[in-house]
Amino acid sequence: MTTKRPPSALDEDRLRELALRYVGRFATSRAKLLAYINRKLQERGWQGAAPPDPAGLVERLCELRYVDDSSYATMKSAALSRRGYGARRVAQTLRADGIAESDRAEADTQTQNDSWTAADRFARRKRIGPYAQAQPDPKQREKAIAAFIRAGHSYDTARRWTDAPPGEPPDPSES
Secondary structure, three states, X not given: OOOOOOOOOEOHHHHHHHHHHHHXXXXXXXXXXXXXXXXXXXXXXXXXXXXXXXXXXXXXHHHOOOOOHHHHHHHHHHHHHHOOOOHHHHXXXXXXXXXXXXXXXXXXXXXXXXXXXHHXXXXXXXXXXXXXXXXXXXXXHHHHHHHHHHOOOOHHHHXXXXXXXXXXXXXOOOO
């Protein structure tokens, strides 16, 4: 029977290697990287001569452009839009990932431009409105509208897609 040896405490070199490995594997934001580093310090402890500087390490990786919040926000918003999520849901996700307002400008613009396409993808994925087999009863209609709203779309968009007859997608130019 072998016993699992606890991981050794971190020093400056090990902490940097840990951060680089994380950045190499995952697209991440400053806040998520800082949370990861702090969690690893808490789990493994510190044995370096000087106190750890996780914020300094994150800043250094940002200077080297290994971490770029603006690019991360653009990439994440595009991925969420492709899955059919609306602007409100995308903004909530970026806030939760620690992206500052100034880094979200391009992502917000992209999300607004893709909002109708995202609603179409959501309706197609959930088989709502024009992608349903039949017109829903009032209770199913309310559930479909609620699903659209939870996905971050506006009530108007949700209503237009839900009320569209099967086989006839709504016209994006109508308001």
